[in-house]
Amino acid sequence: MDMDALKRQAAARALEEVRDGMKLGLGTGSTAKHFVELLGEKVRTGLKVVGVPTSEVTRADAIRCGVPLTTLDDIDHLDLTVDGADEIDPALNLIKGGGGALLREKIVAAASDRMIVIADESKWVEVLGRFPLPVEVIPFGLAATRAAMDRAFAQSGASGEMVIRQGKDGHAFVTDGGHWIIDAHLGRIGDAPRLAALLSVIPGVVEHGLFIGLGTSAVLAGAQGIRVVERR
Numbered sequence: 095m096d097m098d099a100l101k102r103q104a105a106a107r108a109l110e111e112v113r114d115g116m117k118l119g120l121g122t123g124s125t126a127k128h129f130v131e132l133l134g135e136k137v138r139t140g141l142k143v144v145g146v147p148t149s150e151v152t153r154a155d156a157i158r159c160g161v162p163l164t165t166l167d168d169i170d171h172l173d174l175t176v177d178g179a180d181e182i183d184p185a186l187n188l189i190k191g192g193g194g195a196l197l198r199e200k201i202v203a204a205a206s207d208r209m210i211v212i213a214d215e216s217k218w219v220e221v222l223g224r225f226p227l228p229v230e231v232i233p234f235g236l237a238a239t240r241a242a243m244d245r246a247f248a249q250s251g252a253s254g255e256m257v258i259r260q261g262k263d264g265h266a267f268v269t270d271g272g273h274w275i276i277d278a279h280l281g282r283i284g285d286a287p288r289l290a291a292l293l294s295v296i297p298g299v300v301e302h303g304l305f306i307g308l309g310t311s312a313v314l315a316g317a318q319g320i321r322v323v324e325r326r
């Protein structure tokens with residue numbers, strides 16, 4: 095079975111958790127897109143939900159699929175967020191932001207009672223860090239921010255190259271919030287909660303892609319079927 099079919103299976107399993115009347119966070123990425131499409135099918139057959147998209151891309155997808163939308167300006171709390179991830183460890187800590195939407199994704203996940211992470215099995219890792227860690231930064235003072243990030247990596251026992259993400263046009267990729275992303279190629283993040291705390295206090299860092307304690311369950315689709323992992 096191809097990867098896309100596995101992603102759709104994970105999305106379909108997460109959809110089983112959706113109930114009438116729920117306020118939903120809608121993730122970003124190729125797996126979350128399947129969820130939005132399947133949710134749209136349910137809405138067309140009468141399911142009443144409202145969604146908050148985590149990116150402009152997801153907003154457009156949700157509108158195309160007929161999913162009613164609201165914002166976290168109009169409501170302050172969500173029942174459930176369903177989103178993908180770039181890596182998931184056994185504590186359900188995540189690396190997110192491969193699609194550049196980590197800031198809104200984290201705001202939405204943090205406003206939700208539950209976050210179901212949907213993915214194919216390839217995203218499951220024993221230790222985070224093989225996937226480059228996305229860190230959303232303010233372009234102003236970038237050299238100082240990079241130096242502070244380097245110190246944070248060292249204090250948490252990590253190190254690696256930092257690369258400013260580029261868009262298709264060859265210029266710096268700009269997030270929905272108007273910021274840049276540095277992808278940190280760390281290889282191994284031995285203490286993800288500590289690194290998350292250290293990055294969070296750097297003034298030029300808007301947000302980082304370590305999601306600690308936000309995922310409540312993971313739905314993983316693989317060749318052997320679906321596996322659901324609950325956070326302990």
Ligand SMILES: O=C(CO)[C@H](O)[C@H](O)COP(=O)(O)O
Nearest residue numbers: 123124125178191192193195
């Ligand atoms: O964090 C994300 C976007 O910012 C995505 O959830 C993550 O990159 C996974 O994407 P995909 O489902 O396409 O593999």
